[in-house]
Amino acid sequence: xxxxxxxxxxxxxxxxxxxxxxxxxxxxxxxxxxxxxxxxxxxxxxxxxxxxxxxxxxxxxxxxxxxxxxxxxxxxxxxxxxxxxxxxxxxxxxxxxxxxxxxxxxxxxxxxxxxxxxxxxxxxxxxxxxxxxxxxxxxxxxxxxxxxxxxxxxxxxxxxxxxxxxxxxxx
Amino acid sequence: xxxxxxxxxxxxxxxxxxxxxxxxxxxxxxxxxxxxxxxxxxxxxxxxxxxxxxxxxxxxxxxxxxxxxxxxxxxxxxxxxxxxxxxxxxxxxxxxxxxxxxxxxxxxxxxxxxxxxxxxxxxxxxxxxxxxxxxxxxxxxxxxxxxxxxxxxxxxxxxxxxxxxxxxxxxxxxxxxxxxxxxxxxxxxxxxxxxxxxxxxxxxxxxxxxxxxxxxxxxxxxxxxxxxxxxxxxxxxxxxxxxxxxxxxx
Numbered sequence: 001x002x003x004x005x006x007x008x009x010x011x012x013x014x015x016x017x018x019x020x021x022x023x024x025x026x027x028x029x030x031x032x033x034x035x036x037x038x039x040x041x042x043x044x045x046x047x048x049x050x051x052x053x054x055x056x057x058x059x060x061x062x063x064x065x066x067x068x069x070x071x072x073x074x075x076x077x078x079x080x081x082x083x084x085x086x087x088x089x090x091x092x093x094x095x096x097x098x099x100x101x102x103x104x105x106x107x108x109x110x111x112x113x114x115x116x117x118x119x120x121x122x123x124x125x126x127x128x129x130x131x132x133x134x135x136x137x138x139x140x141x142x143x144x145x146x147x148x149x150x151x152x153x154x155x156x157x158x159x160x161x162x163x164x165x166x167x168x169x170x171x
Numbered sequence: 172x173x174x175x176x177x178x179x180x181x182x183x184x185x186x187x188x189x190x191x192x193x194x195x196x197x198x199x200x201x202x203x204x205x206x207x208x209x210x211x212x213x214x215x216x217x218x219x220x221x222x223x224x225x226x227x228x229x230x231x232x233x234x235x236x237x238x239x240x241x242x243x244x245x246x247x248x249x250x251x252x253x254x255x256x257x258x259x260x261x262x263x264x265x266x267x268x269x270x271x272x273x274x275x276x277x278x279x280x281x282x283x284x285x286x287x288x289x290x291x292x293x294x295x296x297x298x299x300x301x302x303x304x305x306x307x308x309x310x311x312x313x314x315x316x317x318x319x320x321x322x323x324x325x326x327x328x329x330x331x332x333x334x335x336x337x338x339x340x341x342x343x344x345x346x347x348x349x350x351x352x353x354x355x356x357x358x359x360x361x362x363x364x365x366x367x368x369x370x371x372x373x374x375x376x377x378x379x380x381x382x383x384x385x386x387x388x389x390x391x392x393x394x395x396x397x398x399x400x401x402x403x404x405x406x407x408x409x410x411x412x413x414x415x416x417x418x419x420x421x
Contacts, residue, residue, distance in 0.1 A: 006242055013238065017230035031234050038238050106347040108320060110224035128186065129218045130225030135188050154182060157217065 005045045008054045009038065015131055016062055022126055023066050023075075023119065033069065037062040056133070056140040063123065063142060075119045113163040121156035128153055177207050185214040223345040283343070288385055290341055291361040291400050294350065300359075301337030301352055311338045311351065319347050323364050323395060326418040332356070333411055341365075353401075353411060360401030360411060367396040388412045392419050 016037060020030035041048075041061050048057060066072040114122060127133045127141060139146045177200050183189050184197045201208050294300045303314040308325035316322070318340055328335060334354045341350035341363055348365035386408045387400040397419070399412045 006239075010239075013235060014230060017234070018226060018228045021228035022225070030228070031230070034230070034234065035238060035241070039241060042242065106318070106320070107220075107224050107345060110220050111227060114221065114224060125221060126225050129221040132222075135183075135186070150183065153186075157182075157214075160221070161217070 005042055009041060009058060012055060012058050016058060019059065019123075019126060019131070020062060020066070022114070022122060023063075024069075024071050025115070026071070029069070029071060033062060033066055036065050040065065053137055053140055055131075056137045059127070059131075059133075059141045060143070109164065109167055113160050113167065116163060117156060117159055120152065121159055124149065124152050125156045125160065174204060174207055177204070178210060181207060181211050182214060185211055185218060220345065284387060286343060287361075287363055287387070287398050287400055290343075290350065290363070291385065294339070294352065294361060295359055300339070302339040304337040306335050306337075308335060311335060314338060315340075315349050319349055321364075321366055321395060323349065324418045325351070326414040328414070331410075331414065332407070333360075333414070355403050355407050355411075358401055358403035358407070360399060360403050360408065362411070362415065363398040363400070365396050365398075367391045367394050390416065392416065395419070 013034070017030060017034050020033040020037075021027065024030045024033060037058065041058055044061070048054070066075075114125065117125065123142065124138060127138045128135075133141065135146045135149045138149045142149075144152070177197065180189060180193060180197050184194065189197060201211060303311055305311050305314075308327070312323070312325055315338065325335070332355050336352040336354050336359070338349055338351045341348050343363065343365050346365055346368075348363055351362040351364075353360045353362060385400050385402055386405045387398060388408050389396065389398045390412070391397070397412070397415060399408050399415070401408060
């Protein structure tokens, strides 16, 4: 059993840690979170259904563990999601062209902007653009319908764009 | 369908999430619509930027070891290889690893040089090749403060055949850096300065490359990586490199 768990889980170690750091903003907490995730996943591995998405399963365990932690409870995951389901992706149409925006922003600025996003936006943007998860995988990881994944992504990118614009104007 | 309606699909198109049929439809529209193409391009740029910025944290070796320790012990192989077979396998592996590293290093180096050559050419072709126009190093250097995450020194050019024309921001693999334009005779030389990265390997010592049509020299010092590139004589490229090196450490 261990061989297969280790073979599946260890390649995700770096990504899980990166995600954990973005969620917690703290090295020690992120390390504890990753360790707890591995412990829980190993324990639950016999009940993991082979053929389903292991990566989404691991990230879901990490995220749920985070949500029940002190930092997770304080993280504002309960912010209002009014009209989330109905929001159209068209609402994100760029007012400020990203090409201009990104030419003037640097990596540190983008990192700060991601860091300042509410957790529900930060996680969806990281899972999509950094982990390159499909909408289906994101939907499995954070347990929301695909339509909500799409609208939440649109809102997250919009918020990130606004934040970058503000930062550039404040320079 | 109006562009506003297409924009609904362009986000999913950039994420590679449309059905094959929708992909074709959007692709068809994009071919004839500059506005939606610009919108797609900006979304892709944003995605790339997030991807680079998001890969930020690396776990410690201690954490990896702690986690591996928490896993049950691995079953021993049923049969131990004899030492001859082990030795042969190790040698073969070392050979493959060396070749792989050599090849990936060489191709990565080639890509970096090609990217820098493109940046140099684009700058020369631009109507505004520099963002800060000055022959005074005391004007050019402070202009970069707050724009790039490091500082650098520039040499005194009095008594040399080189003149400074100015500088601009440059990006190499999404990382910000400085591009300085120097002139010698009718030739322009770009000097690129970026933070040195351990994963970006170059041939040991200084490298003079003619592979990219231009002459180029590169070296690292004080955690910075310098590239000097231009169509000037290799001797001039080297002279300018030496001037920069002598100032960098001062």
